Amino acid sequence: MIEAQxxxxxxxxxxxxxxLSFSVEPGKITGFLGPNGAGKTTTxxxxxxxxxxxxxxxxxxxxPFSEAARPMRQVGALLDxxxxxxxxxxxxxxxxxxxxxxxxxxxxxxxxxxxxxxxxARKRAKGFSLGMGQRLGIAAALLGDPQILMFDEPVNGLDxxxxxxxxxxxxxxxxxxxxxxxxxxxxxxxxxxxxxLLVIGRGKLIADCTVAExxxxxxxxxxxxxxPQQDLLAKLVATAGGTVRxxxxxxxxxxxxxxxxxxxxxxxxxVRLHELAPLxxxxxxAFMELTASSVQFRAGVPGGQDANGPxxxxxxxxxxxxxxxxxxxEVL
Amino acid sequence: MAMTTxxxxxxxxxxxxxxxxxxxxxxxxxxxxxxxxxxxRSTYWTLLVLVIVTVGFGALASFGATRGxxxxxxxxxxRSLGGLYISQLVIGVLGVLVISSxxxxxxxxxxxxxxxxxxxxxxxxxxxxxxxxFVTGLITCFASFFLGQxxxxxxxxxxxxxxxxxLRAVLGGALFLTACGMLAFGLGLLLRHxxxxxxxxxxxxxxxxxxxxxxxxxxxxxxDKWMPAMAGTQIWxxxxxxxxxxxFAPWTGFAVFxxxxxxxxxxGVILFRKRDA
Numbered sequence: 096m097i098e099a100q101x102x103x104x105x106x107x108x109x110x111x112x113x114x115l116s117f118s119v120e121p122g123k124i125t126g127f128l129g130p131n132g133a134g135k136t137t138t139x140x141x142x143x144x145x146x147x148x149x150x151x152x153x154x155x156x157x158x159p160f161s162e163a164a165r166p167m168r169q170v171g172a173l174l175d176x177x178x179x180x181x182x183x184x185x186x187x188x189x190x191x192x193x194x195x196x197x198x199x200x201x202x203x204x205x206x207x208x209x210x211x212x213x214x215x216a217r218k219r220a221k222g223f224s225l226g227m228g229q230r231l232g233i234a235a236a237l238l239g240d241p242q243i244l245m246f247d248e249p250v251n252g253l254d255x256x257x258x259x260x261x262x263x264x265x266x267x268x269x270x271x272x273x274x275x276x277x278x279x280x281x282x283x284x285x286x287x288x289x290x291x292l293l294v295i296g297r298g299k300l301i302a303d304c305t306v307a308e309x310x311x312x313x314x315x316x317x318x319x320x321x322x323p324q325q326d327l328l329a330k331l332v333a334t335a336g337g338t339v340r341x342x343x344x345x346x347x348x349x350x351x352x353x354x355x356x357x358x359x360x361x362x363x364x365x366v367r368l369h370e371l372a373p374l375x376x377x378x379x380x381a382f383m384e385l386t387a388s389s390v391q392f393r394a395g396v397p398g399g400q401d402a403n404g405p406x407x408x409x410x411x412x413x414x415x416x417x418x419x420x421x422x423x424x425e426v427l
Numbered sequence: 428m429a430m431t432t433x434x435x436x437x438x439x440x441x442x443x444x445x446x447x448x449x450x451x452x453x454x455x456x457x458x459x460x461x462x463x464x465x466x467x468r469s470t471y472w473t474l475l476v477l478v479i480v481t482v483g484f485g486a487l488a489s490f491g492a493t494r495g496x497x498x499x500x501x502x503x504x505x506r507s508l509g510g511l512y513i514s515q516l517v518i519g520v521l522g523v524l525v526i527s528s529x530x531x532x533x534x535x536x537x538x539x540x541x542x543x544x545x546x547x548x549x550x551x552x553x554x555x556x557x558x559x560x561f562v563t564g565l566i567t568c569f570a571s572f573f574l575g576q577x578x579x580x581x582x583x584x585x586x587x588x589x590x591x592x593x594l595r596a597v598l599g600g601a602l603f604l605t606a607c608g609m610l611a612f613g614l615g616l617l618l619r620h621x622x623x624x625x626x627x628x629x630x631x632x633x634x635x636x637x638x639x640x641x642x643x644x645x646x647x648x649x650x651d652k653w654m655p656a657m658a659g660t661q662i663w664x665x666x667x668x669x670x671x672x673x674x675f676a677p678w679t680g681f682a683v684f685x686x687x688x689x690x691x692x693x694x695g696v697i698l699f700r701k702r703d704a
Contacts, residue, residue: 143539143540143543144539145703146704147701147703160543161543161545162543165449165451166540166541166542166543167449172540174537175536177532178532178537179533179537180463180467180534183466183467184466187466191460191463191466192459194456194458195451195456195458195460195538195542195548196450196451196541196542197447197449197450197451197455239449
């Protein structure tokens with residue numbers, strides 16, 4: 096159980112984490128979602144005691160992690176696959192970690208087998224691929240057989256097989272009753288793995304709910320229509336209780352009515368339709384709408400200066416919902 | 428690559444029964460830090476260079492001594508240990524690297540998330556390095572001494588370990604190297620940056636000593652003996668310095684030198700415990 100109360104971290108004038116209060120509970124995967132620069136890594140560093148909060152507190156099982164009696168038994172963390180000395184072999188890397196916590200030496204070989212690195216155990220980590228480095232980082236996190244696991248962007252840069260492997264691992268760990276806290280800027284990734292979501296933007300908590308609740312609350316079915324009789328249709332839609340927005344490309348987007356209702360409405364009133372298309376708002380889109388104003392680095396805003404208005408190039412209305420893997424931070 | 432994990436064994440698997448399993452102790456962290464220092468190549472390279480340079484230069488200096496006439500102030504022990512002037516820097520490089528590589532590689536984040544008690548971690552790291560430096564120093568200084576004396580004995584200017592102050596000077600060489608290493612370790616911990624810390628070590632051990640020469644000579648008498656290199660090197664000479672400016676006695680000088688190392692270390696540790704990692 097991880098609990099944060101009013102957690103705040105400032106670096107000079109920049110507020111990286113702004114008054115966060117949340118709890119991460121055992122037995123499920125809690126997704127920690129937000130665009131790049133939203134404060135996810137900083138929050139994790141605060142939980143682990145790498146950074147000190149400017150104000151507020153964060154505890155792991157009731158006490159600050161820096162006072163943990165058996166740190167590796169309590170928390171296993173993968174912050175960064177490269178957080179190791181490249182000149183050291185995989186085996187020695189894990190051995191020095193195990194020794195510092197008085198964990199049995201046999202455990203090192205066990206976790207190497209668990210992540211499939213037994214064959215390269217004596218090789219120096221320098222020569223490892225990103226995927227292998229990630230596995231070694233996960234092996235380190237699993238060494239102490241901890242109750243809480245924290246992964247910061249674990250699927251970043253992995254191939255599909257590696258992504259699947261990590262997903263299954265996290266699910267298995269949560270199924271064993273452990274606390275799994277995983278960050279990502281990929282909504283689609285969370286859709287597949289997380290049970291619970293914490294969404295942050297600009298260091299602030301935007302949502303704290305289940306994935307299902309998040310979809311229900313934040314996504315809306317819309318219909319795109321092309322018609323030569325826009326004004327007439329708009330009036331009809333408004334009377335029927337829907338809303339209309341001009342799309343700029345000659346089409347309009349209707350919300351509040353489903354495609355069948357729109358089609359029937361047009362047919363009954365002899366409005367000619369040239370196009371009628373349902374737009375499925377995905378979780379990705381909901382996430383982007385929710386965080387659009389909280390993305391820290393935007394194209395066209397030099398030096399990442401703050402601008403609270405709608406971002407240039409930000410997904411303003413959610414036109415195409417097809418892109419399954421939109422990397423929020425990188426797209427902007 | 429194919430692997431689906433369904434369970435993480437261990438918790439009950441027999442070996443988790445002992446009470447201290449999972450609890451960091453000084454003994455465990457010392458083992459951990461020793462594994463760290465022995466499992467990277469830079470340690471071996473640096474120590475190898477240290478031994479070769481010290482013994483090699485000492486032999487050369489001893490050979491040079493056989494080519495001249497010497498009065499009563501000739502210090503055969505110090506001559507054979509002359510390589511320490513170079514190897515103080517080599518041990519300094521290792522002292523910096525031992526801690527700065529944690530930062531340059533990012534390992535520090537893993538180290539501190541697996542062992543958040545920073546005081547324990549840094550104490551163990553410093554102790555392990557001090558022991559490695561002292562043992563290497565002992566081997567190096569005795570090898571330099573015996574080789575040097577063997578070279579000089581043919582001209583009957585050599586000394587033996589049982590002569591006055593000689594054993595103290597040879598052991599002192601090892602102590603001096605250890606203190607140099609700890610000074611560098613402290614600076615590495617303060618600066619967390621390899622190049623910056625090494626530059627500072629060179630500055631403290633060499634440059635400030637040279638700069639003192641540009642001061643008025645009446646000042647030099649008061650300042651020179653306080654320079655780290657001047658204070659520290661007294662411990663490995665057997666004959667008190669007679670000239671001007673005056674120097675500290677061997678153990679006093681060494682204590683002054685250790686004082687500098689202690690300042691760097693203490694400041695480093697205080698910051699280490701406070702700063703974001």
